[in-house]
Amino acid sequence: MPETILLAHGSGGKLAHRLIEENILSDLSNPMLARMDDSAVMEFSGQLAFTTDSYVVSPIFFPGGDIGKLSVCGTTNDLAMSGARPLYLSLSFIIEEGFPLSDLKRILSSIRDTAREAGVQIVTGDTKVVNRGNADKLYINTAGIGRIKQGTNISGANIVPGDKIILSGSIGDHGIAIMSKREGLHFSTDLQSDCAPLCGMVANMIATGADIHALRDPTRGGVATTLNEMSEQSQVRIVIEEERIPVRDEVLGACEMLGFDPLYVANEGKLVAFVPSRDAQRVLDAMRRHPYGARAQVIGEVEQAETPCVVMKTVLGASRLVDMLVGDLLPRIC
Amino acid sequence: MKYVSEFRQGRLASGLIEKIKRSSHTPVNFMEFCGSHTVSIFRYGIRQVLPETVSTLSGPGCPICVTSNVDLDKAIALARTPNVIMASFGDVLRVPGSFTSLQAVRAEGADVRVIYSAIDALQIARDNPTRQVVLLGIGFETTAPTIAASIMQAKQEDLNNFSVLSWHKLSPPAMKSLLDAGDVAIDGLICPGHVSIITGSQAWEFIARDYGIPCVVAGFEPLDILQCVDMLVTQVENGEAKVEIAYTRGVQHAGNTVAQKLMKRVFEPCFAQWRGIGAIPGSGLKLREEFSKFDAEQVFDIAPGPTREPKGCICGEVLRGVKTPIDCPLFAGACTPENPVGACMVSSEGSCFTYYLYGGKNA
Numbered sequence: 088m089p090e091t092i093l094l095a096h097g098s099g100g101k102l103a104h105r106l107i108e109e110n111i112l113s114d115l116s117n118p119m120l121a122r123m124d125d126s127a128v129m130e131f132s133g134q135l136a137f138t139t140d141s142y143v144v145s146p147i148f149f150p151g152g153d154i155g156k157l158s159v160c161g162t163t164n165d166l167a168m169s170g171a172r173p174l175y176l177s178l179s180f181i182i183e184e185g186f187p188l189s190d191l192k193r194i195l196s197s198i199r200d201t202a203r204e205a206g207v208q209i210v211t212g213d214t215k216v217v218n219r220g221n222a223d224k225l226y227i228n229t230a231g232i233g234r235i236k237q238g239t240n241i242s243g244a245n246i247v248p249g250d251k252i253i254l255s256g257s258i259g260d261h262g263i264a265i266m267s268k269r270e271g272l273h274f275s276t277d278l279q280s281d282c283a284p285l286c287g288m289v290a291n292m293i294a295t296g297a298d299i300h301a302l303r304d305p306t307r308g309g310v311a312t313t314l315n316e317m318s319e320q321s322q323v324r325i326v327i328e329e330e331r332i333p334v335r336d337e338v339l340g341a342c343e344m345l346g347f348d349p350l351y352v353a354n355e356g357k358l359v360a361f362v363p364s365r366d367a368q369r370v371l372d373a374m375r376r377h378p379y380g381a382r383a384q385v386i387g388e389v390e391q392a393e394t395p396c397v398v399m400k401t402v403l404g405a406s407r408l409v410d411m412l413v414g415d416l417l418p419r420i421c
Numbered sequence: 422m423k424y425v426s427e428f429r430q431g432r433l434a435s436g437l438i439e440k441i442k443r444s445s446h447t448p449v450n451f452m453e454f455c456g457s458h459t460v461s462i463f464r465y466g467i468r469q470v471l472p473e474t475v476s477t478l479s480g481p482g483c484p485i486c487v488t489s490n491v492d493l494d495k496a497i498a499l500a501r502t503p504n505v506i507m508a509s510f511g512d513v514l515r516v517p518g519s520f521t522s523l524q525a526v527r528a529e530g531a532d533v534r535v536i537y538s539a540i541d542a543l544q545i546a547r548d549n550p551t552r553q554v555v556l557l558g559i560g561f562e563t564t565a566p567t568i569a570a571s572i573m574q575a576k577q578e579d580l581n582n583f584s585v586l587s588w589h590k591l592s593p594p595a596m597k598s599l600l601d602a603g604d605v606a607i608d609g610l611i612c613p614g615h616v617s618i619i620t621g622s623q624a625w626e627f628i629a630r631d632y633g634i635p636c637v638v639a640g641f642e643p644l645d646i647l648q649c650v651d652m653l654v655t656q657v658e659n660g661e662a663k664v665e666i667a668y669t670r671g672v673q674h675a676g677n678t679v680a681q682k683l684m685k686r687v688f689e690p691c692f693a694q695w696r697g698i699g700a701i702p703g704s705g706l707k708l709r710e711e712f713s714k715f716d717a718e719q720v721f722d723i724a725p726g727p728t729r730e731p732k733g734c735i736c737g738e739v740l741r742g743v744k745t746p747i748d749c750p751l752f753a754g755a756c757t758p759e760n761p762v763g764a765c766m767v768s769s770e771g772s773c774f775t776y777y778l779y780g781g782k783n784a
Binding site: 330336339340343346348401402403404405406407408410413 | 425465466
């Protein structure tokens with residue numbers, strides 16, 4: 088019989104200890120975690136970034152990733168978008184009774200690999216098991232701490248007219264990859280989620296010495312929603328050009344079929360950067376040299392505005408407003 | 422051919438735009454029947470690139486928008502019925518009925534499930550033999566054949582817990598009703614692409630013949646629509662009125678005869694109540710007597726209670742093309758996609774939603 092997670096695995100007793108020791112510690116081991124104290128103890132100086140996110144994606148395994156990889160990428164990417172180098176993560180599971188142990192192991196090894204790539208250590212965590220039906224398979228929460236190099240000041244509030252907007256690659260890959268596997272939606276595509284830790288690329292961008300004003304990863308709500316948030320934050324008008332935005336044919340086709348606009352479809356391994364015109368080329372070059380930014384493009388520019396808004400120049404040369412996403416395109420994509 | 426990017430090429434578009442500018446002299450008002458066309462026109466900014474002589478006007482072709490509150494209230498009452506699973510296409514959930522929406526009753530505990538195809542509803546019925554599954558059949562000729570196929574399948578499997586609440590509507594009778602009312606001057610009709618795949622371009626012959634209005638069936642990409650406008654302008658300038666197809670990769674004169682037969686086998690035309698337009702004879706589709714076992718109206722005794730229309734909403738006039746969303750005092754103020762008053766602000770193909778999404782408060 089395949090081994091499954093039982094309620095007792097979350098009770099703090101023997102089974103819980105065995106689960107942690109045999110599966111979690113072995114995979115994620117580092118000195119701070121191995122101490123097994125109630126909290127991780129660390130020393131810091133300087134400016135820190137701190138963020139948290141919960142992951143409820145369905146299905147938990149999808150083309151190009153799984154909920155474990157996502158839970159590391161999502162939180163470390165949020166740190167990176169503040170210009171921070173991710174250092175430590177917490178990792179908490181809420182597991183539905185009956186969840187296959189083999190699946191948990193798969194997820195743990197993907198967490199290990201992604202954490203390694205992102206250069207982040209998992210230093211504290213928790214496991215709870217709930218009755219069958221009270222959660223859908225597995226939920227993960229991660230919180231992360233990162234260090235910000237002195238002199239770095241990256242914020243959505245720093246954008247100024249004249250800034251160039253750089254997008255790191257094709258949009259909508261994650262959302263469409265998830266949708267292709269959703270119950271009732273099955274369509275065949277080779278498309279993979281773009282789920283990836285971006286901190287390496289961001290470090291390279293910062294290392295150019297460019298005066299990066301703002302960074303953001305366009306996850307839920309897509310590029311359209313992210314740009315709207317940023318135009319509000321800095322009270323500017325953002326103008327993007329439809330023809331410059333990279334969209335894969337598979338994504339375009341699926342969007343046509345489902346009635347979506349790729350601008351609103353989620354990404355998990357992309358970022359938009361706002362940089363002064365004079366620094367745009369070297370940031371773009373740094374991004375393109377990194378595998379996660381190979382298709383990076385300048386997609387538009389920031390203008391002065393009385394009312395903040397996002398405007399797109401269409402392929403026909405007309406312009407139209409790009410609003411925030413209203414409602415849910417599709418729930419539980421991350 | 423990928424059939425998408427080829428039809429979005431800026432270079433080809435500018436050639437067509439120039440051609441339209443050269444040939445258009447008479448001021449014209451073209452109506453696009455279909456909500457998907459309205460979306461494309463706004464999404465690509467087509468109105469901005471057309472010459473001043475050419476105006477486009479949105480028509481009633483948004484199935485959710487034209488669904489009356491009486492019908493919505495019925496669906497909501499059904500969803501609240503114990504033991505019922507309501508299977509619906511996603512857009513419908515947010516549309517307000519007289520007092521509440523399917524989304525709101527779902528939050529209160531009603532079992533309302535979003536499906537992507539009629540086949541999904543059949544599967545839900547098979548998986549839940551002790552419960553009644555009601556499929557909300559909504560749409561024009563485009564979706565009716567797939568719902569008809571699901572009913573045929575249910576009959577073949579002798580399913581006893583599957584029924585359809587049919588809100589299906591037919592496009593040509595609605596167009597006829599609009600033209601007969603004479604509220605709005607139309608110099609050309611941008612005929613719906615997906616509907617015409619099923620009905621064929623023949624469905625629009627009567628408009629060219631009886632009303633002298635040029636008709637061109639269009640696809641949904643910017644080049645499709647520009648080509649359609651070009652063909653309509655040419656007809657107007659030549660004093661012609663005929664039915665042409667600017668969407669030959671999808672539409673033929675006779676349409677999809679297999680789908681037509683299937684529709685006729687399961688459904689028969691009936692009176693239908695259209696929001697804003699009123700009751701139009703022969704414009705709805707109800708299940709034939711032979712299939713009454715799958716007709717939710719027959720299976721359930723639905724008592725939705727009194728109906729109420731939202732105050733101040735001009736959805737009806739917008740759907741008839743008499744007014745535009747910006748003429749509405751509620752537009753972008755009391756009525757927004759987050760807090761919609763009327764159905765046209767909810768549906769992703771609704772005129773008000775499209776105006777708001779792509780044009781904002783100053784659409």
